[in-house]
């Protein structure tokens with residue numbers, strides 16, 4: 001599946017932002033399908049296709065279960081009921097949540113390559129989301145570390161949880177910042193040439 005969204009890759013890269021507040025506007029599930037189609041075009045060595053996605057719509061029973069697990073996890077860790085309630089709410093609020101897992105390889109090298117490929121797939125989702133007018137926020141904390149989450153979703157025990165993606169029409173436009181690329185680059189120039 002392809003989209004004709006008229007957005008250059010640079011616009012998507014610079015225009016993409018994480019958001020933690022979403023509007024009530026429903027998300028077109030065809031857009032989610034297009035984003036997942038874009039995800040699997042991530043480069044992957046040996047074509048291992050190591051990504052596994054679980055899409056949870058807002059009213060699905062699985063979303064409620066994930067929210068309860070998030071609250072349980074927070075309560076066990078902190079004993080603080082208010083933080084547990086906030087953790088539950090955080091999982092309930094986004095119009096769509098996508099949990100992303102990495103299938104390990106038969107050896108350490110392939111497992112690392114697989115993880116790298118899944119990270120690229122996740123970023124493809126984010127960039128495609130920008131083209132669709134959606135914010136896609138990558139999180140790795142909280143309920144993701146609850147072993148019961150993978151079990152509830154039907155993920156294999158060996159798979160590595162890689163991302164929880166909060167997806168929706170952004171209800172905020174946070175500002176982000178980066179240091180100039182030149183501070184991280186050593187550039188070895190060809191003799192006699194400069195740009």
Ligand SMILES: Cc1cc2nc3c(=O)[nH]c(=O)nc-3n(C[C@H](O)[C@H](O)[C@H](O)COP(=O)(O)O)c2cc1C
Pocket residue numbers: 016017018019137138139140141176
């Ligand atoms: C691997 C990864 C894990 C992240 N985990 C979290 C997280 O657990 N909680 C959170 O609030 N943001 C998380 N973020 C989002 C970053 O905070 C966000 O990307 C950063 O603030 C830069 O903002 P931007 O995405 O709008 O450029 C994560 C991002 C990445 C790439």
